Amino acid sequence: MKYNVATSHPLSTMAGMEALERGGNAYDAMLASSSALVVVQPHFNGLGGDLFATIKDNGYYCINASGYAASAASIDFYSRNGYQEIPKRGSLSSFSIPGLVASWKIAAEKSTMGIGENFKRAIQFAKDGFEPSRKLVRAINRFEGGDEDFNNIYKGTDSWLVQKSLGNTLETLVTEGLDSFYNGNIADKIEADMKEKGGLITKKDLLDYKASITEPVKVNYRGYNVYTNPPVSQGLTASVWLRDLNAYDLAGMEHQEYYDTLIKTMHDAYNIRRKYVYDGVKLPENIDDMKPDNDQPGNQKSNLSDTTAYSIFDGEIEISAIQSNYMGFGSGHSIKGTGINMNNRGSYFSLDSENKNSLKPGKKTFHTLMSILASGKKDVILGTMGGDVQPQVNVQILSRVIDLGSNMPDAIAYPRFAYPASIYGDSKVYYESTLRLNHYEPVDDLNDMMGHAQGILIDSDSEAGVDPRGDGLLHYMKEKYFK
Known part of the structure; x- marks a missing residue:
């Protein structure tokens, strides 16, 4: 084939291929596949997660859309609250700023079609539902770390999964722009939920975040x-x-x-x-x-980290990308009314101040994600x-x-x-x-x-x-x- 898409879910692959068939480039296919994966593989990734990519496009460059620790996340905070290690689940594990949407901003600047066109399938799968894989159903049944908002979305899923609030959030990203995740209506909802559940991320943390392009x-x-x-x-x-x-x-x-x-x-x-x-x-x-x-x-x-990787080729541009919420569904902390499942990547930090991977506000943890x-x-x-x-x-x-x-x-x-x-x-x-x-x-x-x-x-x-x-x-x- 002159162009190709390989992802870990057939609906995501079809969404990416459809973008290319309609004349889009590799960045359009990336946006279509990536957004679809958020919906059809919530046990591997989500809007509250991160992304790494390696891209060939008139040269080679990488995207680092991993999050840094929120300004309130520190060794002292956890020590004062009696923790010997960072919790693996819950609102105190979800302090790594989500970077996935920021990576979409980079891709969108190089795409040829609008965000609405590229997110069309993801919104459809979220609002109308889809048939979950056996692995997803098993992951839902086994997951015990979810808060009430998480459980209301996923528990009881068997033959069909509908995520209307996630679909609405994706539509907000289309109508209000991707920046709304970090400085808008969605950011307000994240901050309000963090305050209600004892989380650490503030709107300023979101506003200050940028994904980076690296060699x-x-x-x-x-x-x-x-x-x-x-x-x-x-x-x-x-x-x-x-x-x-x-x-x-x-x-x-x-x-x-x-x-x-x-x-x-x-x-x-x-x-x-x-x-x-x-x-x-x-x-x-x-x-x-x-x-x-x-x-x-x-x-x-x-x-073992549950992530989802995908490869895209449009005949010229090559993209290897991977996105994740870290452990399974991540923190199990779901932002009320949005369908955003927060990652728990920050739990990989050490509370030993002498360790190279020790927790500090504004620091990024060692990251297992990589692309080739x-x-x-x-x-x-x-x-x-x-x-x-x-x-x-x-x-x-x-x-x-x-x-x-x-x-x-x-x-x-x-x-x-x-x-x-x-x-x-x-x-x-x-x-x-x-x-x-x-x-x-x-x-x-x-x-x-x-x-x-x-x-x-x-x-x-x-x-x-x-x-x-x-x-x-x-x-x-x-x-x-x-x-």
Whole structure:
């Protein structure tokens, strides 16, 4: 295909493809797909979440739409209120300023169609409803951290999910402009709800927020330039890992040796992650000068992050993007009357003032979100959910494409391993049983621990791959929603 969209939900993919078919560019497809994902995958992302993207458009650039801690969020505040760690759910976990809508402002400036046209499907799915996937229904039934406003929207969902208040909020963004989220009617509702529920975000915090455009981290891997997000994103982890893998002839290795080599070099990359990925870091000018931190990690278990990644190609512009509310539905704190589910990304901060990722007002936490573009004999647009294992999923798929000559669908579907270690703790290495490895821990195939990846491979044509571990391959009749 001359253009392509790969997302983790078929309705979002259809919305993005429809934007391209109507003459829109990649930014239009991004807005259509991104807004649809907010509606159809609320257990992975939302208007109260954040976004990272890597984009090829007459050069390469990244978007960092992650939030910083609200002005009232501090170690002293939590210590005075008797907390040894930041809560994972509730209004005191939802103090990271939402950045997703700010990223839409950047995309909207480069799009060719109006916001109303690009949000049309998202508003339809929200107000008229849609058939939720089994994974979404299961996530709703298992989620216990929601406040009354959250539960009124989601609890009891079985065969059809309607989110009218979310649809109304999306319509407000169309009629009053995207700025209304940070300085308008929506911002007023967020501040009022925060005051009522004991939250920390004020309208001034929202007004001061801006998404940023940054230079990518770049590494050459076997003739491919691979671009990803700089810190606070953990994308750097994949870059230094690929740097080290250049020293090995992976294509000539037997199966076990191939995976032993990937895993051995991965550990050094994750030690570098712990040393260099935090807000305010000064990176060496040359990626080759980054050396691992050999301090032994602690024992705190990683929390798998539920996110949603998507890839877009319009024939020229390439976008790899990922958005999230962090853990499942995020904080479970839903802004009254809006359908906005707030993220709980701030709970990743440490309350240890000596830690590189310690909480401070205005600071951004270490971020698991990352996106990938690679350019060489072919181009690769790639992203995955999976929290701390995202670099592993991306590197394994890239290696299968670049080293082993795989096509995109097979590279994404192929069994994987995962090392779900946070910056605070260590982990075992797990693998999907069909991979048949020695030394490591087997788990069931098509395991959510291994992430849900989406990607596009571009040669003379474009080829999309969607992960069988997620919702992207569910069968939907187009006529049911797209008329």
